[in-house]
Amino acid sequence: MIRYISALDDIGAGQLQGFFVGWPRPPAPETFLRLLQGSYRVILAVDGKRVVGFIQAISDGVLSAYIPLLEVLPEYQGRGVGSELVRRMLEELSDLYMVDVMCDPETQPFYARLGMQRAVGLIVRNYDRQSGT
Structure with missing residues (x-):
């Protein structure tokens, strides 16, 4: 369950395995744990002792928050885990003016089904820093 x-x-780094599928330079589990620890809010989906999904938010705690990462292990996808993580995080952030997510066009319908609106944004990506080291 x-x-x-x-x-x-x-939660230890050893419980944070199997995420960042397809990333050429994924963060090491220890770096991943530090990333979660530095977040404004974190919600984990846990099956037994195994972390099977997560969502994080960074925020000023006053007006705005950004959700940079949402991931569910491949074998747990399609079971509503990601949707539940987003719902719970949006509830956690409901007292803020704005909550933003930047995502690829193919994932926009997922967030739209959960009440988010499409918007236009700009990004910078330093792929050589993707591992977080």
């Missing part, structure tokens, strides 16, 4: 948690107290 999948449970959703917001605390990282009992």
Whole structure:
């Protein structure tokens, strides 16, 4: 049974395996844990002791938040885990003026189904820094 948690107290780097599929330079599990620890809000989907999905937000805590990462392990996709993570995070951030997500066009319908609106944005990507080291 999948449970959703917001605390990282009992989470170790060894539980953060299998994410960032297709990334040429994914963060190491230790770097991934630091990324989660530095977030404004985090929600994890956990099956037993295994982390099977996560969402994070960074924020000023006053007006705005950004959701940079949402991932669900491939074998757990299609079960509503990602949708539940987004719903829970939007609830956590509901007191803020704006919550933004930048995503590829093929994932926009997923977020739109959850109440988000399409917008135009600009980005910079330093792919040589993708691993976070």
